[in-house]
Amino acid sequence: MREEEMALRVDGMKALLTADRTLMSNHRQNEFFGFGATAPPAVVPEWLYKQLFFPPVKTNSGVPVEAPYGLRKVEAQLTNEGFSVLTVDPDHLNRYIDEAEVLGVHVMDPFGLGPASTTFARILRTGETYTAKYFRTLLEKPEVERAKKRGLKVIVGGPGAWQFKCRPRFLEEHGIDCVVEGEAEKIVGKLFRRALNGDELPRFYEVDVKEIPSLEEIPDIKNPSVNGLVEIGRGCVRGCQFCSVTLRPLRWYPYEKIEKELKVNAEAGVRWGILHAEDVLLYGSKDTQPYREKVLKLHKLAKKYYDGVGWSHTSMAAVASGPELLEKVAEIIVDGNQEWWGAEIGIETGSPELARKIMPAKCHPFRAEDWPEVVKTAAGVMSDSNLIPACTLMVGVPQETEEDIIKTIELVDDLRDFESLIVPLFFVPMGMLKDEDWFRAEDMNPLHEELLVKCLRHSLYWTKKIMANLYSKEGLPALFLNFLSRFFVWRVERKARTIMS
Numbered sequence: 001m002r003e004e005e006m007a008l009r010v011d012g013m014k015a016l017l018t019a020d021r022t023l024m025s026n027h028r029q030n031e032f033f034g035f036g037a038t039a040p041p042a043v044v045p046e047w048l049y050k051q052l053f054f055p056p057v058k059t060n061s062g063v064p065v066e067a068p069y070g071l072r073k074v075e076a077q078l079t080n081e082g083f084s085v086l087t088v089d090p091d092h093l094n095r096y097i098d099e100a101e102v103l104g105v106h107v108m109d110p111f112g113l114g115p116a117s118t119t120f121a122r123i124l125r126t127g128e129t130y131t132a133k134y135f136r137t138l139l140e141k142p143e144v145e146r147a148k149k150r151g152l153k154v155i156v157g158g159p160g161a162w163q164f165k166c167r168p169r170f171l172e173e174h175g176i177d178c179v180v181e182g183e184a185e186k187i188v189g190k191l192f193r194r195a196l197n198g199d200e201l202p203r204f205y206e207v208d209v210k211e212i213p214s215l216e217e218i219p220d221i222k223n224p225s226v227n228g229l230v231e232i233g234r235g236c237v238r239g240c241q242f243c244s245v246t247l248r249p250l251r252w253y254p255y256e257k258i259e260k261e262l263k264v265n266a267e268a269g270v271r272w273g274i275l276h277a278e279d280v281l282l283y284g285s286k287d288t289q290p291y292r293e294k295v296l297k298l299h300k301l302a303k304k305y306y307d308g309v310g311w312s313h314t315s316m317a318a319v320a321s322g323p324e325l326l327e328k329v330a331e332i333i334v335d336g337n338q339e340w341w342g343a344e345i346g347i348e349t350g351s352p353e354l355a356r357k358i359m360p361a362k363c364h365p366f367r368a369e370d371w372p373e374v375v376k377t378a379a380g381v382m383s384d385s386n387l388i389p390a391c392t393l394m395v396g397v398p399q400e401t402e403e404d405i406i407k408t409i410e411l412v413d414d415l416r417d418f419e420s421l422i423v424p425l426f427f428v429p430m431g432m433l434k435d436e437d438w439f440r441a442e443d444m445n446p447l448h449e450e451l452l453v454k455c456l457r458h459s460l461y462w463t464k465k466i467m468a469n470l471y472s473k474e475g476l477p478a479l480f481l482n483f484l485s486r487f488f489v490w491r492v493e494r495k496a497r498t499i500m501s
């Protein structure tokens with residue numbers, strides 16, 4: 001954005017949007033490095049950690065060149081409704097906050113209560129995660145406190161909004177006026193208008209099913225998103241008991257809508273991007289079978305605008321059900337610009353019995369009884385197609401038995417040669433299991449410990465290889481990053497040995 005354009009928008013600006021430092025970063029152009037911020041400050045010095053996992057995003061007069069996708073959607077919605085709105089980097093709030101009457105803050109993991117954070121924090125036996133620390137310090141900035149005193153209203157929302165229910169006192173202590181949980185497009189304007197008019201705001205606003213936006217009601221982003229992330233759809237049909245996404249309806253964006261957002265990023269110079277959906281391989285499908293032509297057309301479209309394309313998520317079952325399709329996708333994605341691509345995939349368990357109880361549809365079109373074989377087949381297909389996933393396992397689900405954990409350990413053993421990360425996550429009560437108890441480090445039995453050690457060994461082994469590849473280029477910055485990444489892995493190994501001895 002040019003200086004004159006910005007001056008026009010800042011003039012009379014009423015609504016300011018931001019996110020904490022861990023979110024207002026492109027994580028070295030690798031979305032999955034964002035997970036690094038869910039760790040507590042324990043392994044390497046904070047300055048080094050920040051450099052590796054969440055260095056500040058580029059700004060233009062304090063306005064970020066890229067911002068989190070969710071924040072861009074809110075920015076677009078408010079702009080469409082006629083608000084004067086500006087998204088600002090958290091370290092440059094001071095410059096603009098005196099003009100603002102409402103501050104909207106995007107949150108992902110504001111108290112470090114997400115599955116990745118709780119697992120890290122409990123294993124490392126340390127306190128506040130980076131995500132929690134930087135969210136807290138954002139609200140404790142002198143300029144924010146000063147603005148609060150003169151009447152600035154603070155509204156927070158985003159995927160981590162559920163965590164405020166576990167920390168209600170924080171709202172009072174840090175002057176948060178309203179927390180929005182759910183897809184906010186249809187109600188965010190109403191709330192910002194109330195705030196600007198000085199009307200009372202609800203402390204918690206849970207978006208009702210009737211308020212979930214249809215495809216036509218979801219605006220297109222107007223400014224670039226972090227790592228060129230663009231949504232291709234919302235919702236999921238698999239209905240896993242431990243997941244909250246499943247409560248939302250399935251909507252796939254048409255190509256034209258996706259193309260508009262790809263263009264916004266590409267025209268701003270963002271040439272690497274992520275296709276975001278709960279299962280990218282199911283794009284355009286109403287059930288659990290990939291729709292071949294639609295998936296291929298989607299990837300050709302993405303590659304028209306981006307040099308490199310990655311996925312947010314896919315599923316083992318979708319990969320295993322169409323080996324030939326993944327090969328075809330790889331032929332489109334992998335070229336002179338990119339050798340591989342990543343995605344996050346939930347394995348969750350190696351036990352067919354547990355899969356049948358908590359996620360029967362995650363295995364479709366296969367049977368839950370065949371789940372470990374489905375995972376192994378998918379692993380082979382991904383290896384052949386250069387897709388390197390970050391896989392997650394769930395530890396301590398309420399129905400889990402020792403037999404289930406043994407089956408999961410066996411599956412991790414079988415995946416030894418699969419180039420991937422395997423990350424165990426402690427169970428966090430969500431979705432249909434939201435009333436169950438959290439799983440704590442104290443609840444771990446020797447089998448859980450064995451599983452965690454195996455996952456750590458697997459992930460460290462492959463992390464070393466992946467990082468060496470990522471930073472193998474010549475030049476000083478690459479050399480520096482190579483050194484930092486090796487140092488980081490070495491420190492994690494040392495710390496892990498201390499904890500496990």
Ligand code: SF4
Binds near residue numbers: 236240245
């Ligand atoms: S497949 Fe993933 S997004 Fe869908 S319900 Fe299961 S955990 Fe949630």
